[in-house]
Amino acid sequence: MAKLETARIDLASIDRSQFKVTPHGERVLVHPHANKRRWDERELPLRSLVTDAKGAVISAGFPKFFNFGEHAPHDERFVDALARDAVEFPEKLDGSLIVADLAPDGSTVTLRTRQSLGLNELEAPIERLIRERYPRFREALAADPAVREGHSVLFEFLYPERPVVLRYERAALVLLALVDKHSLSPSWNETALARISREAGVERTAIHTLPTDPAALRSALDAIPQSEGVVARAIDREGRPLLIKIKTQSYLRLHAHRARLGGGNSQRVAFLLGAEDEASFVSALEARGLDYEAITFAKENLGDYFERRARVMTAFRELRAALGLGDESAKSAPSRTDKRAFVERAKAYIDGHRERFVEPVWFDVAIKLFEGRVENARIVSYSALIGEPGPTVRQWLANADEELRATFEREVREEE
Numbered sequence: 115m116a117k118l119e120t121a122r123i124d125l126a127s128i129d130r131s132q133f134k135v136t137p138h139g140e141r142v143l144v145h146p147h148a149n150k151r152r153w154d155e156r157e158l159p160l161r162s163l164v165t166d167a168k169g170a171v172i173s174a175g176f177p178k179f180f181n182f183g184e185h186a187p188h189d190e191r192f193v194d195a196l197a198r199d200a201v202e203f204p205e206k207l208d209g210s211l212i213v214a215d216l217a218p219d220g221s222t223v224t225l226r227t228r229q230s231l232g233l234n235e236l237e238a239p240i241e242r243l244i245r246e247r248y249p250r251f252r253e254a255l256a257a258d259p260a261v262r263e264g265h266s267v268l269f270e271f272l273y274p275e276r277p278v279v280l281r282y283e284r285a286a287l288v289l290l291a292l293v294d295k296h297s298l299s300p301s302w303n304e305t306a307l308a309r310i311s312r313e314a315g316v317e318r319t320a321i322h323t324l325p326t327d328p329a330a331l332r333s334a335l336d337a338i339p340q341s342e343g344v345v346a347r348a349i350d351r352e353g354r355p356l357l358i359k360i361k362t363q364s365y366l367r368l369h370a371h372r373a374r375l376g377g378g379n380s381q382r383v384a385f386l387l388g389a390e391d392e393a394s395f396v397s398a399l400e401a402r403g404l405d406y407e408a409i410t411f412a413k414e415n416l417g418d419y420f421e422r423r424a425r426v427m428t429a430f431r432e433l434r435a436a437l438g439l440g441d442e443s444a445k446s447a448p449s450r451t452d453k454r455a456f457v458e459r460a461k462a463y464i465d466g467h468r469e470r471f472v473e474p475v476w477f478d479v480a481i482k483l484f485e486g487r488v489e490n491a492r493i494v495s496y497s498a499l500i501g502e503p504g505p506t507v508r509q510w511l512a513n514a515d516e517e518l519r520a521t522f523e524r525e526v527r528e529e530e
Contacts, residue, residue, distance in 0.1 A: 120264055120295040123160075123169040133160055138231055140167055145229050146178075153178050155187075159298035162213070162228045173215040174266045174293040175228050176300055179345070179357035182328075192358045195348035196326045202302075203322040203344040206359060207270040207288055208280040210236060214255055214267040223255045223267075239273055243285050247315070251287075254313035260306040265292040267310060270319070279369045280342060289318045291347075300355050302347055336362050371408035373526040378501070380415035383521060384423075385500050386514045391420050402522060426499045429470050430479065430492065436463055439483045456484050473498040 125142060128135050132150050136143045144163040162175030180188050195201045211228045225240065226232055233240055244251045255261050268290045272282040289311050292301040311318050322344060325331050335343060343361035350356050375383065389395035392413060399409050433439075437460060460480040464471045475498045482491035490504075493511075497504045510517050 120171040121159075121298050123163065123165050123171065125165065125169045128160065132157070137167070141165070141172060141231060142167060142169075143229075143231055153185075162211075163298075164215075164226070164231060171295045171298065173213055173224075173226060174295050174298055175211060175213050176268060176291070176293065176357070177298060179359065181359045181361065182346075188356060188358060191350045191354075191356050192346065192348065193328065195350060195356065196328065196331075199326055201326070201346050201348045203324045203346050204290070205320045205322065206342045206345045206361065207272060207290075207319060208278045208342045208365075209270040209272040209282075209288075210278075211290075212236075212240070212269040212271050212287065214261075214269065216256060216261050220262070221256060222252045223261065236271060236273070239275070239285065240271060240287070243287065248287065249315075251314045251316070254315070255310065258306075258310055258313065260292055260303070260310070264295045265301065265306075266295060267292055269316065279365060279372055280340060287316050289314075289316050300347075300357060302355075332360070335360060336364065338362065341365065368408060368411075370526045371404065372411050374521055374524055375408065375412045375415060377415070379521065380412045381417070381419045381500055382510075383412070383518065384416060384419055385496070386510060386518050389420075390423065392416070395420075402518075404522075423499055425470070426473070426495055429476065430495045432470065433463075433476060433480055434483055437480060437483070453484065457481075460484070 123144070125135055125144075128144065131147075133144060133146050142165045144160050144165065146161060158177040158179075159174070161178040163171060164173035165171050182189060182192065192201070212233070213226050213228070214223045215226075217224050227234065227236065255267060258267075261267060269287045270290055272284075272286045272288065274282050274285060289307060292303065292306060293299070294301055307318060310316070322335075322338065324334050324344070335341075341362050342365045343359065346358045346360060348356045383399075384395050387395065387398040389398055395416070396409055396413070399412060404412070437456070460477060464476050464480065475494050479491045479494050482488075482494065493504050493507050496507045496511075500507070502510075
């Protein structure tokens with residue numbers, strides 16, 4: 115197969131403080147650092163590219179595009195297109211972008227995610243989906259004229275087992291657009307997209323009918339149920355393709371709560387709230403104004419936190435009682451003789467009940483209790499519960515309201 119001529123990127127000129135330029139053998143992956151905020155117009159195509167070692171483009175994802183209200187020059191072009199009734203409103207899907215390209219030998223297509231040369235952890239579910247639902251997928255793409263003439267094909271992978279924010283009913287590969295590897299511009303040529311959809315057996319994203327007045331547009335968009343929003347697309351007066359993201363308020367709210375409560379943050383919030391069980395956790399979140407969807411997400415991210423909390427707190431109380439330390443701090447420093455005897459007794463008790471004293475902190479807890487440092491002992495127990503260093507736990511407890519407020523009000527970046 116003759117090699118196609120594509121755009122050539124001057125890799126040496128790319129600002130490494132703004133972009134990752136990572137060689138992988140004969141291929142080079144280019145994409146922005148996570149903290150990149152400001153974009154020059156000439157940088158937009160660098161959002162997701164794969165080139166050869168000399169900079170010739172092998173694969174191109176969408177160029178960088180902005181939210182409505184985020185980038186004034188694109189907003190102006192968008193408003194003008196709205197006034198000309200020259201905008202389409204495809205549904206914005208909440209999945210993972212997949213880029214398909216003709217393999218070097220022309221016999222099949224390769225698949226990758228936006229920031230990778232392959233599919234990584236998505237490979238197994240995507241390959242299974244292709245086998246079961248789209249058996250002609252690779253054959254059809256490899257034979258398609260647009261693909262063979264130098265276009266990347268972009269899909270959204272919807273995967274209910276690993277939702278981003280919205281949870282879809284079934285897995286799917288949904289056809290979005292093409293990107294021309296010569297111009298690095300997105301294309302939604304209807305003839306090409308209809309042909310790929312038909313031959314590969316994949317569905318296309320839904321197109322919404324929405325008002326052309328910006329204020330009415332936002333209001334109508336928010337009325338669409340279970341939606342992230344739209345990626346409005348248009349051709350401006352100069353013939354340049356334009357993409358603009360417009361997200362629903364419900365999605366933005368839920369996305370923010372998920373970013374703030376994802377990972378270990380739900381456990382941290384439960385700890386700072388002093389919640390002893392799921393019911394008290396839910397009540398506390400409701401009191402702080404979180405809605406049903408956010409609370410449901412928070413509960414799903416707790417894992418076995420309350421079970422572990424009950425066990426750790428029970429073990430703490432049991433250790434105090436079993437070693438005769440009571441609820442009062444020691445009135446005076448223990449003697450060395452007393453401490454030696456206590457050490458032996460504490461070790462024997464903890465070792466004899468390892469099924470209840472699972473964490474490796476309990477001897478330290480016992481010593482602190484013996485020395486009358488009850489609060490320090492409690493901090494060590496909490497540290498074992500939530501997996502954070504003691505000084506961090508102490509700081510959190512000293513400023514619990516401030517920490518909670520910072521969590522719930524933290525500005526959330528789109529990339530999160």
